[in-house]
Each structure stands twice: as structure tokens, then as C-alpha cells.
Amino acid sequence: MQEIKFYSGENIPLELHKVRVVQKLHLVPIERRLEALQEGGFNTFRLNTKDVFLDMLTDSGTNAMSDNQMAAMLQADDAYAGSQSFYRLEQAVQEVLGKKYYLPVHQGRAAENIISNAYVRKGSVVPMNYHFTTAMAHITQYGGKIVELLYDEAYVINSSHPFKGNMNLEKLEEVIKVHGAKNIPFIRMEASTNLIGGQPFSVQNLRDVRAIASKYNIRLVLDASLIGENAFLVKQREDEFKEASLGDILKEMTGLADLVYFSARKLSSSRGGGMCTDSLEIYRELEALVPLFEGFLTYGGMSVREMEAMTVGLYETLDESIICQSPGYIKYLVEALDAKGVPVIKPAGVLGVHLNAMEICEHIPQKEYPAGALAAALFLISGIRGMERGSVSNQRDEYGNETYADMELLRLAVPRRVFTLSQIKYVEDRVTWLYENRKLIGGLRFFYEPPVLRFFMGGLEPVNDWPQKLIEKFKEDFGESL
Ligand SMILES: Cc1ncc(COP(=O)(O)O)c(C=O)c1O
Numbered sequence: 001m002q003e004i005k006f007y008s009g010e011n012i013p014l015e016l017h018k019v020r021v022v023q024k025l026h027l028v029p030i031e032r033r034l035e036a037l038q039e040g041g042f043n044t045f046r047l048n049t050k051d052v053f054l055d056m057l058t059d060s061g062t063n064a065m066s067d068n069q070m071a072a073m074l075q076a077d078d079a080y081a082g083s084q085s086f087y088r089l090e091q092a093v094q095e096v097l098g099k100k101y102y103l104p105v106h107q108g109r110a111a112e113n114i115i116s117n118a119y120v121r122k123g124s125v126v127p128m129n130y131h132f133t134t135a136m137a138h139i140t141q142y143g144g145k146i147v148e149l150l151y152d153e154a155y156v157i158n159s160s161h162p163f164k165g166n167m168n169l170e171k172l173e174e175v176i177k178v179h180g181a182k183n184i185p186f187i188r189m190e191a192s193t194n195l196i197g198g199q200p201f202s203v204q205n206l207r208d209v210r211a212i213a214s215k216y217n218i219r220l221v222l223d224a225s226l227i228g229e230n231a232f233l234v235k236q237r238e239d240e241f242k243e244a245s246l247g248d249i250l251k252e253m254t255g256l257a258d259l260v261y262f263s264a265r266k267l268s269s270s271r272g273g274g275m276c277t278d279s280l281e282i283y284r285e286l287e288a289l290v291p292l293f294e295g296f297l298t299y300g301g302m303s304v305r306e307m308e309a310m311t312v313g314l315y316e317t318l319d320e321s322i323i324c325q326s327p328g329y330i331k332y333l334v335e336a337l338d339a340k341g342v343p344v345i346k347p348a349g350v351l352g353v354h355l356n357a358m359e360i361c362e363h364i365p366q367k368e369y370p371a372g373a374l375a376a377a378l379f380l381i382s383g384i385r386g387m388e389r390g391s392v393s394n395q396r397d398e399y400g401n402e403t404y405a406d407m408e409l410l411r412l413a414v415p416r417r418v419f420t421l422s423q424i425k426y427v428e429d430r431v432t433w434l435y436e437n438r439k440l441i442g443g444l445r446f447f448y449e450p451p452v453l454r455f456f457m458g459g460l461e462p463v464n465d466w467p468q469k470l471i472e473k474f475k476e477d478f479g480e481s482l
Contacts, residue, residue, distance in 0.1 A: 052385045056385060064415070096247070105274055135223065181218055227254070
């Protein structure tokens with residue numbers, strides 16, 4: 001893609017699309033935002049969007065669709081079995097992801113459930129670059145354990161390492177030797193590793209992981225939910241691929257895995273998901289579980305309209321001018337916040353901007369959930385809804401003990417083609433204000449803690465009256481401004 005320079009010398013992520021459908025937003029007063037937090041147990045998952053101004057909770061199922069995706073939805077072929085919509089989608093999977101057999105599922109975690117059901121047993125160990133919440137929950141539900149094998153550099157917040165999502169190869173071999181290949185049903189590699197700040201792996205690293213998987217005859221499973229952006233960053237950061245097309249990079253990556261699965265809520269800016277493979281044996285092992293958990297093999301729990309949007313969205317993943325939009329905004333915001341001294345994960349990754357709550361809220365002990373507190377505080381002072389990615393998102397160990405996250409992050413997702421640059425500037429402004437007033441933020445404690453994936457529906461409360469103090473300071477500085 002050709003660079004577009006500004007005469008002013010500024011680095012502006014110029015949008016290569018125009019907005020043709022809009023949705024009105026509401027910025028409610030700070031008093032209402034406090035009530036909303038109280039009603040939602042200081043958990044941003046439980047907020048109602050009528051109280052939310054900028055929804056940066058996730059990029060999952062919240063992306064703007066293209067005109068071509070919307071148009072395709074109208075030609076959907078409603079049929080329980082043998083729908084033309086499915087065959088068009090199957091062809092897109094074959095052409096874009098380069099795999100012969102496709103099994104549809106209603107979203108990414110459904111694939112994780114099926115893969116875990118098929119391969120994970122009590123005593124299984126699944127090595128991975130890093131866990132994703134739902135992947136880990138399914139593996140542990142079926143009696144397995146996960147082992148995370150990133151290089152130390154991945155945990156360095158202020159870093160310039162281009163591929164923090166790389167798997168530590170020495171540790172991988174060590175884990176295989178310690179646990180034995182027969183107890184390792186698969187190795188899982190996650191593209192643009194979500195929970196460490198949307199950080200990519202290099203193609204070379206994936207090749208090396210493939211070589212180890214082949215040496216020990218272990219399946220390699222690729223979570224491709226964020227593979228479009230991983231390919232985009234490979235093109236920018238890995239010399240060998242400077243001149244390659246996104247399509248070639250994608251196929252190079254998927255070609256190295258035995259089994260690829262994805263959430264289409266991210267990849268393809270639609271809904272749904274899937275698993276694909278070139279192995280008839282793997283296809284057969286998973287096939288029967290799709291009708292059991294999801295729906296018939298030609299819809300897998302998706303509506304035909306979603307499948308049509310996904311088909312077009314998959315082809316659009318090959319277009320750099322489409323893929324670059326969200327990483328471009330993220331880079332802009334990361335650089336702007338960094339220039340103001342706000343601790344953010346670097347280098348800029350994909351999916352969103354990740355604030356380092358461990359440092360911003362260093363006065364809050366981990367047992368009082370600094371990232372959860374920062375998420376609540378930011379919503380209170382701005383109406384911006386982010387997602388806690390720290391210890392609240394961790395699960396307790398098998399004995400019921402609290403486990404603390406390696407990183408306490410507040411993720412501000414930048415869904416694809418949804419926001420404008422002035423909205424991103426508003427985020428920069430309010431985050432900077434909050435950073436300057438960070439000592440006013442206090443901790444949280446659970447009053448309701450569900451046993452599985454507690455971060456979704458858990459209820460928390462502030463440990464003291466810090467929200468009121470934050471409101472007072474906000475009023476002092478912003479007066480009657482929303
Ligand atoms: C890397 C990764 N894998 C899997 C999933 C699960 O996908 P879904 O939300 O569609 O169930 C997600 C969702 O955010 C993800 O980011």
C-alpha cells in the first residue's frame with residue numbers, strides 16, 4: 001500500500017473509507033455514569049450501551065461492515081442443509097485461508113469447545129504462546145492444563161520488540177520432554193496474541209514451532225481470530241515479507257498449522273466462526289461434534305446472512321487499505337499517550353490500546369484489581385467503556401485460590417472502521433486527565449463471583465468512596481462539561 005504523506009509532517013491515519021450509515025451516541029452526565037457503574041457491579045461488561053459513549057469493550061462483533069458485506073447479506077440462501085451461502089463461504093475459506101475442509105461454528109469459543117472435546121483429556125497439557133480466556137476455560141473444563149511459553153520480552157511493557165507473540169522454542173521442547181508428547185494433544189499458537197496487547201508472532205517463529213511439532217508428531221493448532229492484522233504486521237516488520245501480499249502471508253501462516261480456527265467476529269468483521277484443515281482425519285474427528293453442539297454442517301449455528309457477510313469479509317481481509325485502519329488508529333493513540341507519559345503497551349499492536357494499570361494504579365494492590373478499577377474510573381470520567389484484562393479476567397486455580405495476572409491491563413479496543421479521529425482524540429484527552437489524577441482511583445472487591453469466566457458477569461464494588469472523590473475533581477476541572 002502506498003504511503004500518504006501530510007504536508008504538515010503529521011502522522012495521521014487517513015481513513016480510506018467513507019461513512020454512509022451512522023448511529024447516534026449519547027454522552028450521559030457523570031452522575032448517571034456513576035449510577036450505571038453501581039447498577040453494573042463496577043464491571044464494564046454489565047453496562048447498558050445507552051449509558052456508554054465510546055464502546056471500546058471489544059473488537060468482537062462490533063466492527064463496521066462494508067457496503068459489499070451488507071449487499072451480500074440480501075442474497076443469502078435460507079436452507080437447513082446445502083445452502084448456497086455455505087458453499088460460497090466454504091470457497092472463501094479455501095481461497096483466503098488455503099484449507100480444504102471447513103467446519104462452521106457460531107463463534108470462536110465454539111471451535112475451542114469442539115477441539116477441546118475431541119482432543120483434551122484429564123492429564124493433557126497444551127503448550128501455547130499465551131492463553132485466551134475462553135480457550136483456557138475449555139481446555140481446563142475437559143481436564144487439561146495449559147502452559148504459556150512466551151519469551152521474557154513479551155512481558156516488557158515498554159518494548160520495541162516487533163514479535164512479542166513469538167513462542168519460546170527452547171521452552172517448548174523442554175515442556176514436551178517433561179510431559180511427554182503423548183500427553184500433548186496439540187500446541188496452540190494465537191495470532192496477534194490478545195491478552196499481552198495484541199502482539200504478533202513472526203512467520204519464522206511459526207515455522208520453527210511447526211518443525212518442533214513435526215519432530216514430536218504433535219498437532220499444531222492456530223487460533224486465527226486476529227490473523228489478518230498479524231499478517232499486516234508481518235509485512236511491516238519481517239524483512240522476508242516486505243514485498244509479499246497479505247494473501248500470501250496468510251496462506252504461509254495457515255499452511256504451517258494442522259488445524260486453524262477463528263472467530264469471525266474479529267476476522268472478517270462479521271459474526272460466526274469456523275475450523276479448517278487439510279487433514280481428512282482431523283476433519284472426521286471434529287465433524288460429528290458440529291451438529292451435536294452447533295447445528296448442521298452447512299450452517300454451524302450461524303444465520304445464512306452472517307455467512308454471506310463473512311464470505312465477503314474474508315476476501316476483504318486481503319485488502320491492506322481495509323486491514324490497516326484499526327492498527328493505524330491504535331498506533332496513533334499509543335504514540336499520543338506515550339508522548340504524554342501514559343504507560344501503554346509498546347510497540348502498538350492490534351485490537352486496541354492497552355494501558356498498563358499495574359503502573360498507573362501502582363498504589364492499588366493486585367488483590368484489589370487495579371485494571372478493573374482503572375476500567376471503572378475511565379468509564380466514570382468519560383463514558384468510554386474499556387475491558388479489564390488483568391486478575392479479574394484470570395480464573396482461580398484448581399484449589400480455589402486467586403491467581404494473579406502477569407499483567408494488569410485496561411484494553412481500549414478499536415473496532416474496525418467504527419470511530420472517527422476526533423473520538424480517538426477524546427480518548428487521548430480523558431485518559432491523560434485520568435493519568436494525571438490517578439492517585440484518586442481506588443480498589444475494587446467482588447461481592448458476586450461466578451465460578452467460570454467470572455469477569456463476564458461478576459459484581460464488584462469500590463473499597464471506599466474513591467468514585468465520589470474522582471467526581472469532585474472532575475467537576476473542579478471540567479465544570480458542567482459532560
Ligand atoms: C484470540 C481469540 N480467540 C478466541 C476468541 C473467542 O471468540 P468468540 O468471542 O467469537 O467466541 C477470541 C475472542 O475475543 C479471541 O480474541
